[in-house]
Amino acid sequence: MKYIEEFQDPELAGKLLEDIHATVTRPWALMEVCGGQTHSIIRHGIDQLLPEEVELIHGPGCPVCVTPLELIDKALEIASRPGVIFCSFGDMLRVPGTGRDLFQVRAEGGDVRVVYSPLDALALARENPDREVVFFGIGFETTAPPNAMAVHLAAREGLRNFSLLVSHVRVPPAIEAIMNAPHCRVRAFLAAGHVCSVMGTEEYPELAERHRVPIVVTGFEPLDILEGVRRAVRQLEAGRATVENAYQRAVVPQGNPAARAMLDEVFTTTDRGWRGIGVIPDSGWRLAPRFEEFDAEHRFSVEGITTQEPAACRSGEVLQGLLKPHECEAFGTDCTPRTPLGATMVSSEGACAAYYLYRRLGGTTTAPLEASTVD
Amino acid sequence: MCLAVPGKVLRIEERDGTRMASVDFGGVVKEVCLEYVPDLRVGEYTIVHVGFALQRLDEESARRTLELFENLGLLEEEFGDPWQAAEAEQRAGGVPQPGDAQREVRL
């Protein structure tokens, strides 16, 4: 695939790695913010190729995993109602709420459907005027504009049987929260490229300056990630802390003005809970007052549902690199990939799950994340 | 977040008042909403996420990036950091480039 394969070239990866190895002199902890980047790192085994001085901390950037338990419980409640067609991106179906997941709601008779795009959910609303069609609007700044468009079009067409269960989150407040945490170990961020395709880079210089932390806008293919690491390490070694764009083919400084305008029209910022981390002020979006009628929480009166996150989970500390997964008391006992307590064990890209999996390799392979020291 | 893939615009049409396109992802063709990148033209590449074009893919920038990777190490020995050299070149050219972000935000 053009513009993917070229950026997976092993020879060029070797050159980037060589440069990183030659540049680094001290240990640095870098956080890749986005779950897509984590996926790429694990999928290609990139972390094992980096110098041991470079530690990648997997950030809280998987929208599926950070969606709070409470919101999933609301989704389960709505999806169980008669007459509802509940639509979701595929990867949300498996995320457990309290006691069950959307698959089980479907097994119990709920009409739960996987769609590729929010526009598919909108089409279902047009085709089923006598049903309530609800779309589970999860995601970061990248996914918010498509979901905003669905609401905008529903309003324009007067589709009163469409609504959005909103769980949108934003990256900059998460970076802020991570940097403000006591004992923060993160020395540089690989910012999420596709978030910046929408939002541009204007939110970041202030963060970089105030926290003295390099922020490198980074893409998703192996060469993109290596280049992000390379630039971050160069900055750190030179004592600089600036915003750089290592994903120029898809990111311009102003982002996508049309998408940003739609976000401003449809959404308004709000405090959001992050699974395993807690509430981060102004870290999310909800529907603006004039679109309130499309808010599924409002329409189905589920605002009253509140759920406590399991107290034993320390994934917030793991996500900030403060705690190694195996140092958590629940690791491997109460908390396993099959019975996860928090975000980092839910996703196969989550730090705890990755740790858990590599532990099984036990020294037979160069294991990342200090797996050999776990036992 | 954000599985988004590059694809090439094959056809553009208005449907129910919405700007849509057929986009080719290496042999897979999918309908994509162009409302957020309305000035995309047939033949151009775009980054697509959940059925929406979110940004034009800058082919020239992609080419330049790969070229810089290619010359990594070589250039540096002779001319210093290739990125700085490239940026200097852009500045000299005076043509606005996506990479201008770096200049604007460098502290």
Place this chain on the structure above:
Amino acid sequence: MTSIEAVGPTAGGDPGAPEAPVGDRAAPDPSGWTCPAPLRGHERIVMGHGGGGALSAELVEQVFAPAFGGPALSSLADSAAVEVGGARLAFSTDSFVVRPLFFPGGSIGDLAVNGTVNDLAMSGARPAYLSCGFILEEGVELGTVTRIAEALGAAARTAGVEVATGDTKVVEAGRGDGVYLNTAGIGLIPDGVDIRPQRAAPGDVVIVSGPVGAHGVAVLSRRAGLEFEVGIESDCAALNSLVAAMLAVTDELHVLRDPTRGGVAAALNEIAAAASVGVALRERAVPVPEQVAAACAMLGLDPLYVANEGKLLAFVPRAEADAVLAAMRAHPLGAQAAVIGECVEDHPGMVVARTGLGGTRVVDPPLGEQLPRIC
């Protein structure tokens, strides 16, 4: 289609349950878990129970095997080996509930023949007779049933098997999905042939008969909510003639497996677990058609997990590998056969891939159905 040895039970639970075959016995076995983790202990059947992954295996292991008993069932391979009057027969059954009924490159009728023929062929048997049961929904067009029957008959003739007996039932409108098929088949296992997952041994070479993922992508492209155009057809084919060509050059085929649901990843994990061996995969050696790679990139799937209906994996002693590979390549269904890895003593029960960049990753078994992801 599932092997009981494939996936360990959740340890620490029922003391009567068999032990997990590999891995950390003190902790629950994370194999069979994908992002995000599902809930365990379903009280109802969910779609994942039919997905060919860990949930399917648990259903067989916890419900069917204890209820049926019997030594023939205990191997739980694709087909059972039974002795009848001194002859060794392979005996297998499979049900087909594919949607849509017709897809690029085939139909449910082709699948019903090839699926069962291949299950028999994977034990080295020469398939001879099939039975066929039609479960039809009231209101289905006769023309549809005719087309399926014709496809089924043609596929049987191509495979060189005879449909010897059949049955038809009709269910009320709304209680079926158009057409469901079940086929069962028997075949003769030649003397001296002993092909089963447990025979995989360190030193074996792993061969795939051709490019992977075409069937799964062709079917996905026609699935409601995901539709896309792709110039690729299902690879649906009967593999018995290919197996015969392989057996003509050696009796020493250790394992054959058709990587259907769950793809190459599921099949290799089942074999690794059954034989308590490791599988070292070279990711770049796995042939993947461009359109399959593209569709997977778009939907966030991994080609290693996408279904095939006309491919096989063979574990062959190194000394026999060249001869087997040559025999495969001389056959139309194996023209693009390739060595993709080897069987190793390290990491027993696990499949570990060397990535294109030279890193490693664990290829864990799929849990249930593959879902498009957004992150």
